[in-house]
Amino acid sequence: MAEASGDIQTLIDLLARLPGLGPRSARRAVLLMLxxxxxxxxxxxxxxxxxxxxxxxxxxxxxxxxxxLCDICRNEKRANGEICVVEDVADLWAMERGRAFGGRYHVxxxxxxxxxxxxxxxxxxxxxxxxxxxxGVSEVILALNATVDGQTTxxxxxxxxxxxxxxxxxxxxVPVGGELDYLDDGTxxxxxxxxxxx
Amino acid sequence: MAEASGDIQTLIDLLARLPGLGPRSARRAVLLMLxxxxxxxxxxxxxxxxxxxxxxxxxxxxxxxxxxLCDICRNEKRANGEICVVEDVADLWAMERGRAFGGRYHVxxxxxxxxxxxxxxxxxxxxxxxxxxxxGVSEVILALNATVDGQTTxxxxxxxxxxxxxxxxxxxxVPVGGELDYLDDGTxxxxxxxxxxx
Numbered sequence: 001m002a003e004a005s006g007d008i009q010t011l012i013d014l015l016a017r018l019p020g021l022g023p024r025s026a027r028r029a030v031l032l033m034l035x036x037x038x039x040x041x042x043x044x045x046x047x048x049x050x051x052x053x054x055x056x057x058x059x060x061x062x063x064x065x066x067x068x069l070c071d072i073c074r075n076e077k078r079a080n081g082e083i084c085v086v087e088d089v090a091d092l093w094a095m096e097r098g099r100a101f102g103g104r105y106h107v108x109x110x111x112x113x114x115x116x117x118x119x120x121x122x123x124x125x126x127x128x129x130x131x132x133x134x135x136g137v138s139e140v141i142l143a144l145n146a147t148v149d150g151q152t153t154x155x156x157x158x159x160x161x162x163x164x165x166x167x168x169x170x171x172x173x174v175p176v177g178g179e180l181d182y183l184d185d186g187t188x189x190x191x192x193x194x195x196x197x198x
Numbered sequence: 199m200a201e202a203s204g205d206i207q208t209l210i211d212l213l214a215r216l217p218g219l220g221p222r223s224a225r226r227a228v229l230l231m232l233x234x235x236x237x238x239x240x241x242x243x244x245x246x247x248x249x250x251x252x253x254x255x256x257x258x259x260x261x262x263x264x265x266x267l268c269d270i271c272r273n274e275k276r277a278n279g280e281i282c283v284v285e286d287v288a289d290l291w292a293m294e295r296g297r298a299f300g301g302r303y304h305v306x307x308x309x310x311x312x313x314x315x316x317x318x319x320x321x322x323x324x325x326x327x328x329x330x331x332x333x334g335v336s337e338v339i340l341a342l343n344a345t346v347d348g349q350t351t352x353x354x355x356x357x358x359x360x361x362x363x364x365x366x367x368x369x370x371x372v373p374v375g376g377e378l379d380y381l382d383d384g385t386x387x388x389x390x391x392x393x394x395x396x
Contacts, residue, residue, distance in 0.1 A: 005262075005263045005264055005268065006264075007245065007248055007249050007252060007253075007264060008253065008262065011242075011246060011249050014241060014242045014245055015242065017238065018227040018230060018231070018238075019223065019226045019227055019230055020218075020219060020223030020226055020227060021218060021219065021223070021227070025219070027291065028217045028218055028288070029217055029218060029219070030249075031286075031287060031288050032216060032217055033216070033246070033249075033250075034249070034253055034262050034287070037250050037253060040212070040215065040216075041246060041249070042247075042250045043212060044212045044213065044246060045243050045244075045246035045247040045250055046243075046247070047205065047208050047209040047212055048209060048231070048239060048242060048243035048246065049240075049243040049244070049247065051206055051209050051231075051232070051239070052231075052235050052239040052240045052243055054205060055205075055206065055232055055235060064203075064206065066203055066204075070203065071203045088229075089229060089232070090225070090226070090229050
């Protein structure tokens with residue numbers, strides 16, 4: 001499907017590899033960029049080159065930022081003794097969008113998995129244990145995905161930290177705005193077991 | 199939703215403006231790029247900067263290329279006396295993917311529209327009339343969209359070229375692989391009127 005000239009086709013092929021974009025939407029995106037070369041294409045290319053150059057993993061928490069320590073680890077207001085453990089930077093961003101957590105994070109970089117031979121040393125679990133001793137942490141909140149691997153990882157971390165710090169995990173229940181009729185049975189069961197008096 | 203650090207958020211916002219991408223998929227795309235900075239992000243930024251710098255409209259046909267004349271206008275094998283008139287570069291690419299046309303193109307850059315006050319002088323119609331006299335054209339194929347504006351534009355061009363050159367348009371009928379049950383009534387009617395003996 002090499003209908004566009006060389007350079008343009010290269011750009012389409014590269015864009016089409018991004019998640020959520022296929023060849024069709026990559027073509028549409030490139031056409032829009034070509035029509036608005038100055039306003040869209042040049043700034044986008046520059047922003048991308050800049051991030052590619054500057055972005056690095058935070059040495060403390062594993063978040064992505066533009067320095068050795070990420071924005072959150074540099075922000076002293078967030079040193080409230082709480083660490084929220086997430087699987088991935090995407091999950092950290094999701095937590096931040098929730099605007100409910102004021103502490104710091106620890107990004108594991110995955111979950112334990114017997115199938116994929118991922119052990120504690122492959123994740124950033126030892127670094128988490130060190131942080132709990134070093135930083136005067138009062139609570140570790142496990143915000144891992146409600147999948148089998150996520151829950152296995154949560155159990156493992158809870159065991160390792162037992163007796164050293166308060167370990168909590170996100171509540172399970174009916175999502176805000178959720179309709180019971182559309183929820184899976186497991187969620188309804190969990191919400192019932194965790195029922196609260198009104 | 200400024201959950202990522204400054205530069206990264208700028209990149210997400212710029213990407214989210216592309217057609218087919220929203221904030222959600224832009225975030226996912228940026229996360230993938232951040233994970234594969236070397237293999238994905240740097241080449242993409244470079245390809246984009248290169249195209250932004252080089253891309254220009256072909257002075258003859260309006261296609262996008264990397265020189266004053268596009269690849270197709272430079273290719274002497276395609277000077278077969280046929281010009282295919284399309285609305286947009288996207289349509290030109292679609293025709294090229296069909297691999298059925300061996301001539302050259304003329305990109306109008308839109309359609310006539312009374313509502314949006316687009317007249318013949320706003321499109322590349324005068325340039326098309328000139329090309330028909332100058333280039334020894336034997337046939338003009340109108341490959342305009344089957345919309346009201348597209349068909350109005352086709353009629354106008356056909357009238358202007360009447361008696362000077364053979365003017366044809368794409369056949370209307372059942373799409374290849376199409377099922378009658380799912381086709382709109384207009385298409386079925388058009389296919390019936392244009393029926394051929396087997």
